[in-house]
Amino acid sequence: MEQLIQKAILVGVNLNHQDDFDYSMEELANLAEACDIEVVGVLTQNLVKVNTSHYIGTGKISEVMALLEANDGNLVIFNDELSPSQIRNLESDLQCKVIDRTVLILDIFDQRAKTREAQLQVEVALLKYMLPRLIGLRESLGRQSGGVGTKNRGAGETRLELDRRRIEEKITALSKELEQVVAHRQTQRKQRKKNDVPVVSLVGYTNAGKSTIMNAMMEMFNPSQEKLVLEKDMLFATLETSVRNISLQDHKSFLLTDTVGFVSKLPHHLIKAFRSTLEEVAEADLLIHVVDFSNPEYERHIEITNQTLKEIGITDIPTLYAYNKSDLTDHVIPEVQGDIVYMAAKPRIGMNELVEQIRSRIFKDYIRCQMIIPYDQGSLVSYFNQHANILETSYEAEGTKLDLECRLSDYGKYEEYVIDLAK
Numbered sequence: 001m002e003q004l005i006q007k008a009i010l011v012g013v014n015l016n017h018q019d020d021f022d023y024s025m026e027e028l029a030n031l032a033e034a035c036d037i038e039v040v041g042v043l044t045q046n047l048v049k050v051n052t053s054h055y056i057g058t059g060k061i062s063e064v065m066a067l068l069e070a071n072d073g074n075l076v077i078f079n080d081e082l083s084p085s086q087i088r089n090l091e092s093d094l095q096c097k098v099i100d101r102t103v104l105i106l107d108i109f110d111q112r113a114k115t116r117e118a119q120l121q122v123e124v125a126l127l128k129y130m131l132p133r134l135i136g137l138r139e140s141l142g143r144q145s146g147g148v149g150t151k152n153r154g155a156g157e158t159r160l161e162l163d164r165r166r167i168e169e170k171i172t173a174l175s176k177e178l179e180q181v182v183a184h185r186q187t188q189r190k191q192r193k194k195n196d197v198p199v200v201s202l203v204g205y206t207n208a209g210k211s212t213i214m215n216a217m218m219e220m221f222n223p224s225q226e227k228l229v230l231e232k233d234m235l236f237a238t239l240e241t242s243v244r245n246i247s248l249q250d251h252k253s254f255l256l257t258d259t260v261g262f263v264s265k266l267p268h269h270l271i272k273a274f275r276s277t278l279e280e281v282a283e284a285d286l287l288i289h290v291v292d293f294s295n296p297e298y299e300r301h302i303e304i305t306n307q308t309l310k311e312i313g314i315t316d317i318p319t320l321y322a323y324n325k326s327d328l329t330d331h332v333i334p335e336v337q338g339d340i341v342y343m344a345a346k347p348r349i350g351m352n353e354l355v356e357q358i359r360s361r362i363f364k365d366y367i368r369c370q371m372i373i374p375y376d377q378g379s380l381v382s383y384f385n386q387h388a389n390i391l392e393t394s395y396e397a398e399g400t401k402l403d404l405e406c407r408l409s410d411y412g413k414y415e416e417y418v419i420d421l422a423k
């Protein structure tokens, strides 16, 4: 473990006046903070085209150097992914460690990953990020030793070739292990699917309040049964998908999943690595897109989240928007406007409204009917008591008479006992 306090200069290039540039620099500072790095200076440059050798213009290099010296900095963080040769050139000119946004995000994920699956996913992403950088290094060594082509391998080159092979083998081994973990989870998921319970997934930008909503729901509908999930004021508090059963008062139930949040410029390898985690989301019947409505940039967050969802192939799942943290705004809460619920999960305002909106969207396949269940089928009555909304129970000569709302599939199964459809 490195004990040295990291003091960083952030460097950003604003290519052709991107309107989200300032915001992405602010976010870079938050990412650094999440890695326990102190930001001691920021430098930006407007460019029409990046400088292939150093990313920033060579004139700017001395400015970075001056900032490093003046602030005792020992690290430079670039807002965009750098090529292997750019990192090399910058490090040799600046005489200090240079990293990019991608490494920062990978590092946060690496620190936070707790389950084996998340750890494997992050490790694969890290190795995949390293691989081309290693090859870049090999190319430069090859050039130095004057070797061209593959016949004339220098000693250094061979070693790197070995390193490269080792990394590739490791990626293969880890990917295999990951596949097994994923297969296991898929079996569990299939099992759940068979039970015919709707799945609702919380999605959204990191720190929007997804885990807080999950916990609030559990408090309301699943008090003692299962563990709460971690909610914390930091980026990427949640990395693994948790699934909890939410059973409403009328015994209609659904599964609620909480998962990793998104951020702009999420490294491609990472999105790919987390695809299996996000498969849960892909199979949801309803998405709750959680938005930090108190964040001035909330519209941008919505856009980035939708874009990321699209990248993992999620486009046509009905979506409800939870405009969370509205307690920090002037907006009246709770309020429902179409697909938007203005609410605040932390002080528990608008939770009932949110649940009502979920309910009206996912329990469409319920049917109201009356049944008479013979007295020798007592277990069926208790089944319905647990899995249906019983509106009235009375005892007739032929059996127990239930006026109930039950799942269509149960209705089909026990149609022989139905005496009347909805009144």
Ligand SMILES: Nc1nc2c(ncn2[C@@H]2O[C@H](COP(=O)(O)OP(=O)(O)OP(=O)(O)O)[C@@H](O)[C@H]2O)c(=O)[nH]1
Residues within 6 Å of the ligand: 204, 205, 206, 207, 208, 209, 210, 211, 212, 213, 230, 231, 232, 233, 234, 235, 236, 237, 238, 239, 259, 260, 261, 262, 290, 324, 325, 326, 327, 328, 343, 344, 345, 346, 347
């Ligand atoms: N004021 C206020 N704070 C909230 C509200 N909901 C959540 N928070 C706080 O916001 C922070 C982030 O909440 P989380 O639930 O961890 O957010 P998340 O979306 O799960 O974040 P990641 O797991 O990092 O993607 C925590 O400090 C919460 O206490 C709210 O309605 N109002």
Ligand SMILES: [Mg+2]
Residues within 6 Å of the ligand: 210, 211, 212, 230, 231, 237, 238, 258, 259
């Ligand atoms: Mg969370």
